[in-house]
Amino acid sequence: MKYNHKPIEGKWQKIWEDKGVFHAEDNSEKEKFYALIEFPYPSGQGLHVGHPRPYTALDTVARKRRLQGYNVLYPIGWDAFGLPTENYAIKNHIHPEIVTKQNIARFKKQIQSLGISFDWSREINTTDPDYYKWTQWIFIQLFKHGLAYKKEMNVNWCTSCKCVLANEEVVNGVCERCGSEVVHKVKSQWMLKITAYADRLINDLDLVNYPERVKAQQKNWIGRSTGAEVDFKTTTGDTLTIYTTRADTLYGATYMVISPEHPLIEKWADKLSNIDAIREYQAAAARKSDFERTEVAKDKTGVLVEGVKAINPVNNKEIPIFISDYVLVSYGTGAIMAVPAHDTRDWEFAKKFDLPIIEVVKGGNVQEEAYTDCATGIMVNSGMLDGLTVDEAKKKIISWLESEGKGHSKVNYKLRDWVFSRQRYWGEPIPIVHCDKCGYVPIDESELPLRLPMVESYEPTDNGESPLAKMTDWLETTCPCCGGKAMRETDTMPQWAGSSWYFLRYMDPHNDKALASKEAIKYWSPVDWYNGGMEHTTLHLLYSRFWHKFLYDIGVVNTPEPYAKRTSHGMILGENGEKMSKSRGNVVNPDEIVDEYGADTLRLYEMFIGDFEKAAPWSQTSIRGCRRFIERYYNLQTILNDADSIRPELESSFHKAIKKVSDDIENIKFNTAIATLMALINDITATGAITKEELRIFTILLNPFAPHVTEEVFEMCKLGDGIVAEQKWPEYDEAKCKDETIEIVVQVNGKIKTKLNIPVESEKNAVLDMAKADANVAKAIENMNIIKEIYVPNKLVNLVVKP
Structure with missing residues (x-):
């Protein structure tokens, strides 16, 4: 057929x-x-x-x-x-x-x-609008609870999309969407305070069934660490606060590095003798993405801040301050202490600028041949900390900093608040107005949805504002609080x-x-x-x-x-093993596959192509094999009889198949589930016939993978009332899933001599008798003394012999 x-x-x-x-x-x-x-x-x-x-x-x-x-x-x-x-x-x-x-x-x-x-x-x-009404409603609730706010900040700016990107949308220094260069700009942005939920976002991963690699990526992105904030006074009287997980290494801090955007640079500008060099470096840093700036393998660059020094709080020594682009103003405090003896990046920077390197953890110097993890050593050259373990030193130094008013313990996160503004048109309008008297005010919830108005031009404005900024009639409104003149927010929400x-x-x-x-x-x-x-x-x-x-x-x-x-x-x-894309010319259109082979074939092949969690190349040859399987199934009706039971010779095969397919679907092992059905159809066709009950069960098992052809066969062969989608999933009997016999190996002195099929759960003595009776085994033990008889149930026999 x-x-x-x-x-x-x-x-x-x-x-x-x-x-x-x-x-x-x-x-x-x-x-x-x-x-x-x-x-x-x-x-x-x-x-x-x-x-x-x-x-x-x-x-x-x-x-x-x-x-x-x-x-x-x-x-x-x-x-x-x-x-x-x-x-x-x-x-x-x-x-x-x-x-x-x-x-x-x-x-x-x-x-x-x-x-x-x-x-x-x-x-x-x-x-x-009936959907984004509620997106806007959620934003208003976030605003009312202090989790949505606006501030001036350094942002990632896509030079092609002409919009602000969240850190997560900058991949390898370019825009995730278009691949264009991303630069830094200072803009007023709406932010969502996701950092307020940092601990719960980590801790509650214990409540869910996620793959470990997914949990690890979330935890690493949030980047929770325990350490201390330490205050370094400067020769100007200002304070540079740093965050460190290694306060125990303070005696080894020989210089400081601050972000090129650090606000104190502006305050110190008239005191700095090399302000022109600093300005030039700031401009160069602004053209780099965060990824480029923090890449570990890049050359270390920086400029000495000439005119101001920092004071190490544990020994009151003056140490130099540099600006360098590997320190980000958006992470931590925008300033770090550098301990070059125990940090590779700090060591490379110190060697380039000829800065002191002081070992403070015995055996933990990054350049020593006998280098060990400095987190497990003993403190040296560290005054009050000498002789302590690292863990002991951490506790003591934090206690001392707190008693001296020079620092305190701190939990820190790599996670930044979510940049929520987009200076584009095609997004949800942010339901906020700005009033000179009342500030930022949410619109009344009864006015939701705030609809996106029609515009003639979707281009961002020359100054990077949303096209909505040019729509005067829509822009001008009244304040929900005081009734005075107000302006609508022109930024839209991100996708x-x-x-x-x-x-x-x-x-x-x-x-x-x-x-x-x-x-x-x-x-x-x-x-x-x-x-x-x-x-x-x-x-x-x-x-x-x-x-x-x-x-x-x-x-x-x-x-x-x-x-x-x-x-x-x-x-x-693609068939060439590369990601499908038009530029690579390897895109396969599903419409063409459905037209030539059918949707069931495509579905079956996509589940049979390999491990669901791993990438797999497309194969036109293999999809033809899935089509042949569907045709074999369809033609089972040509050998159909009216018997309403499973034949004894196929009973074990069917119960095993029900169990295997059931388990494999739940465990996303779709390929092995399909392989089981392919094996079962071989068992069936080998008998030359199929009963109605056998076809009914096989049809239901195949239905989740190939629903169209199974519905057709179910109807044509009158296998039950209604349609397959309304049937009951078959159940299996565990006892009928067990093999009556099992193959074991027989060894003599650890070398395989034969394989035996024995009844499952056979008694030891019976199995040993069967093994010794085998011709190959009998020959191997002839004229030998059996020293030991080992039987691993349902697996092997090993006879230990000697002359």
């Missing part, structure tokens, strides 16, 4: 949606299962075959869970604000709203052609705003009174299984956890964490 996928796949996609088969139930008595993907950004390029991999993976899980009786929520929506759409609109003179609608329509058609069991009745779009809480809106997407009802949030929270890319570990995942914790604190949600479980998928690469 020839299998024609085209009419069959369209037929079943329409039936599913018309019947609402995959629509989650409200107010259900069933146990819930909430599966979530990172919702897609609808770019103009459409899908390539790498995109459906995570969609299909969680669809496989979701379909199985429905068959197991769960009330499954598997929703879909669009993360549709952002720079790519705006840049395309600017280039092609099309309003971004129109571009977004076109892109969504294309993406939706492509995704629906794959038969993913999304609940389309809950579809959301971050650019819909990360809408994606920081979207999982909550899926729970109750049509609610116009709240972002979701209390009842819906209580029932569906938390997300049971969230899959996303590793590239979002320090961006979206961190941001959404922060927003959720804030909403938990103000009583909107009922769980401290949004996602109970997180998994990550590997990319599908």
